[in-house]
Amino acid sequence: MAVSLKRRNVLPGFGLAMGFTLLYLSLIVLIPLSGAFLKTATLSWAQFWSTVTEPRVLASYRLTFATSLIGALINAVFGLLAAWVLVRYHFPGKRIVDALVDLPFALPTAVAGITLTTVFASNGWIGQHLEPLGIKVAFTPLGVVIALTFIGLPFVVRTVQPVLQDLDVEIEEAATSLGANRWQTFTRVILPGVLPALLTGFTLAFARALGEYGSVVFISGNMPMRTEITTLLIITKLEQYDYAGATAIAVVMLVSSFVLLLFVNLLQWLGNKRYA
Amino acid sequence: MAGPMVLGRAAASISPTRGRTEPAIVRWTLIGTALAFLGLFLVVPLAAVFAHALQKGVAAYFESLREPNALAAIRLTLLTAAIAVPLNLVFGVAAAWAIAKFEFIGKHVLITLIDLPFAVSPVISGLIYVLLFGLQGLLGPWLADHDIKIIFAVPGIVLATIFVTSPFVARELIPLMQAQGAEEEEAGRVLGASGWQTFFRVTLPNIKWGLLYGVILLNARAMGEFGAVSVVSGHVRGLTNTIPLHVEILYNEYNFVAAFAVASLLAMLALVTLAAKSFVEWKSQRRFTVGDSHAGRGEVR
Numbered sequence: 383m384a385v386s387l388k389r390r391n392v393l394p395g396f397g398l399a400m401g402f403t404l405l406y407l408s409l410i411v412l413i414p415l416s417g418a419f420l421k422t423a424t425l426s427w428a429q430f431w432s433t434v435t436e437p438r439v440l441a442s443y444r445l446t447f448a449t450s451l452i453g454a455l456i457n458a459v460f461g462l463l464a465a466w467v468l469v470r471y472h473f474p475g476k477r478i479v480d481a482l483v484d485l486p487f488a489l490p491t492a493v494a495g496i497t498l499t500t501v502f503a504s505n506g507w508i509g510q511h512l513e514p515l516g517i518k519v520a521f522t523p524l525g526v527v528i529a530l531t532f533i534g535l536p537f538v539v540r541t542v543q544p545v546l547q548d549l550d551v552e553i554e555e556a557a558t559s560l561g562a563n564r565w566q567t568f569t570r571v572i573l574p575g576v577l578p579a580l581l582t583g584f585t586l587a588f589a590r591a592l593g594e595y596g597s598v599v600f601i602s603g604n605m606p607m608r609t610e611i612t613t614l615l616i617i618t619k620l621e622q623y624d625y626a627g628a629t630a631i632a633v634v635m636l637v638s639s640f641v642l643l644l645f646v647n648l649l650q651w652l653g654n655k656r657y658a
Numbered sequence: 659m660a661g662p663m664v665l666g667r668a669a670a671s672i673s674p675t676r677g678r679t680e681p682a683i684v685r686w687t688l689i690g691t692a693l694a695f696l697g698l699f700l701v702v703p704l705a706a707v708f709a710h711a712l713q714k715g716v717a718a719y720f721e722s723l724r725e726p727n728a729l730a731a732i733r734l735t736l737l738t739a740a741i742a743v744p745l746n747l748v749f750g751v752a753a754a755w756a757i758a759k760f761e762f763i764g765k766h767v768l769i770t771l772i773d774l775p776f777a778v779s780p781v782i783s784g785l786i787y788v789l790l791f792g793l794q795g796l797l798g799p800w801l802a803d804h805d806i807k808i809i810f811a812v813p814g815i816v817l818a819t820i821f822v823t824s825p826f827v828a829r830e831l832i833p834l835m836q837a838q839g840a841e842e843e844e845a846g847r848v849l850g851a852s853g854w855q856t857f858f859r860v861t862l863p864n865i866k867w868g869l870l871y872g873v874i875l876l877n878a879r880a881m882g883e884f885g886a887v888s889v890v891s892g893h894v895r896g897l898t899n900t901i902p903l904h905v906e907i908l909y910n911e912y913n914f915v916a917a918f919a920v921a922s923l924l925a926m927l928a929l930v931t932l933a934a935k936s937f938v939e940w941k942s943q944r945r946f947t948v949g950d951s952h953a954g955r956g957e958v959r
Contacts, residue, residue: 392844394853399756403768406749410821411774414786417796421789460695467692471685479693481936485700487875488928488935490882491780492902493921496909497703500710500918507706508698532699564680593779596884596902600909613781617889620785625794632782643777647770 418636421629433630442612443634449523449611450591453530458584461538462576468539469546483540486533491596498529499601521603526611529597534587541583545576578653582646589642593635707925710918722908722916723923730896731904731920734812738900739880742819746876750827751869755861758835759843772828775821784818784889810892815900818886823879830872831865838864867942871935878931882924 422430433439467473468480486494502509502519509519519525549572557567595613602609612635619628679685712719722728753772757765775783789795791808801808808814842864846856862869884902891898899907901924908917 392847393759393840393856394847395857396756396760399752400760400762403749403753403756403772406745406752406824407771410817410824411771414790414821415774415778417790418782418786420796460692463688464692464696467689470679471689473689473693477936479696481932482696482700484932484935485704485928488878488882488931489704490884490902490924490928492884492905493707493882493924493928494703496905496917496921497706497710500914501703501706507702532703535699589777593782594885595779595781595888613779613885616781616785620788620889623794625789625792628785629789632779632785635779636782639777639779643770643773 418629418632421626422633425626425630429626430630433627434634438606438610439612439615439631441607442610442615445523445526445609446592446612449526449530450588450594452527453534453591454584454588456527456531457534457538457587458580461535461583461587462542462580465539465542465546469543484536486535491533491594492600494532494597495529495600498532498597499525502528502601520601521605521609523602523609525601525603526598526609529601530591530594533594533597534591537587537590538580538583541579541586542576545579546572549575578649582649582653585642585646585649589639589646592642593639704925704929707918707922710914711922713918714915718915719919719922722919725916727896727899728904728916728920731899731901732923734815734899735881735901737812738816738819739877741816742823742880743873743877745820746824747827747869747873749824750829750831750872753828754831754835754865755857757832758838759840769832773825775823776825776829780822780883780885781889783821784886787814787817787821787890809890810894811898814890815887815898818890819880819883822883822886823876826876826879827869827872830868830875834865834868835861867938871938871942874931874934874938878927881927 425433464483468476468483499506499520501507502512502525504510504513504518504520506520512519517524519528553571554567557571558564562570593613595611595617598611599614602611602614604610604614612631616628616631616635619625619631680688753768756762757769788809790797791801791814792798793802793809795809808817842860843856846860847853851859881900882902883900884906887900888903888906891900891903893899893903893907895907901920905917905921905924908914908920
């Protein structure tokens with residue numbers, strides 16, 4: 383503190399800026415969020431446990447986690463590919479494609495939801511070609527995977543892209559001159575370099591998918607035990623005025639997303655340490 | 659790419675780019691696969707919004723937009739954004755000023771807390787306000803006694819939107835302002851500028867593109883938020899429906915043309931957002947290419 387005061391005491395406004403930040407943050411974020419935990423505290427442990435382990439709730443965790451994981455894995459593979467293509471190759475329309483990658487961030491989830499449902503419905507643009515093959519997408523877990531892949535798409539691309547850009551080409555050239563073929567160079571030199579970023583992107587996509595609501599509710603069909611995601615279950619409980627039940631499930635989700643957030647921070651810390 | 663110049667060099671049996679690129683067939687297969695994936699997940703849905711909106715012709719399209727409930731939803735969305743955007747803008751600038759220009763204990767905790775709303779599911783973001791202000795909520799009885807409605811009314815929608823969008827500007831400005839340091843501001847102060855003069859004449863010109871970038875993303879999310887708003891809105895037609903909620907109602911009533919017509923407004927907003935974002939990236943990269951590669955981009959929630 384003493385050092386910093388010596389260095390930066392010329393600038394004014396710390397008190398005002400800090401005071402406003404803390405007040406705003408408390409009113410908008412911290413107080414309402416801790417309210418959720420307070421509300422859960424009114425439940426006894428036994429009540430809490432039976433709420434969050436009801437068969438219907440357990441089925442929703444399974445569906446949510448499995449589909450989020452598959453969606454994030456698809457994005458890890460194709461996101462890495464897309465980032466690679468965008469950084470390393472030239473092709474017509476590249477800048478437009480690059481800008482379009484952020485569409486899932488910019489397109490409201492409800493719009494994504496109704497559109498994907500319509501496109502993948504049995505009479506939709508893509509669904510009608512899948513139907514004869516015996517593949518049903520809309521109103522099945524596969525539909526949930528499609529929606530979660532859509533909303534997680536930018537994360538891997540945008541975390542891997544800058545790392546790939548900054549990667550030293552000389553190391554690759556060195557690998558080649560030492561006799562490595564292109565595939566060896568990729569798996570032994572490039573992949574280890576982008577791995578922390580890839581893992582970060584994967585985790586961000588996974589975390590986002592866990593809490594997703596808008597894009598999924600339309601395409602999932604919302605059948606209890608089969609295609610009902612956890613966030614929808616929270617809303618269902620709320621609509622039945624079961625505030626305590628809704629909050630208990632929400633707390634389980636909050637805790638799991640905070641753990642993931644911690645994991646991402648750890649990854650970034652490790653990544654910074656390695657490349658500092 | 660090293661170019662033909664290098665070819666002149668002695669007996670290099672390895673072509674100059676061989677160490678860094680793949681045979682054309684591999685290259686085009688990879689490009690083709692990536693474009694097919696992106697086309698399937700990005701272009702097809704985007705095209706589908708407009709195609710379905712115009713399915714019954716231009717007249718039906720505009721009819722769906724002129725309908726009173728649609729107009730009310732548009733008005734409410736604009737009102738919500740008009741409140742949430744300036745408030746979060748001021749919050750983001752204040753937070754970034756305190757964090758980037760000063761040293762204090764607990765800075766990392768503060769940054770994590772600012773980022774917190776991005777880690778919370780939209781549904782839970784709405785839920786926490788119901789728990790606070792709803793009838794069974796902590797403040798519910800008091801609010802009911804004083805006849806103040808927050809949940810299932812406009813204030814709840816605005817609050818939930820502010821919560822969900824609060825990190826955008828701060829998270830854009832903090833790394834930018836940290837990279838820029840405080841020297842220029844200190845020089846301004848030493849030369850006799852007041853605090854506000856320093857901010858408006860020195861800091862603001864330096865951060866304007868980053869600020870604009872944050873505001874563009876903030877605005878898109880504020881207008882398009884669905885999950886959080888859906889929990890607190892109560893879905894009263896013409897009163898507490900934003901554009902995304904109106905789309906949901908129309909869709910659930912099997913009124914597909916109208917649903918996609920209204921949705922196309924949001925899709926256009928998304929396209930404008932992407933264009934504006936690319937423009938700012940292009941502008942700011944020219945400005946910040948020296949030294950800091952994060953300045954212009956720093957995307958990724």
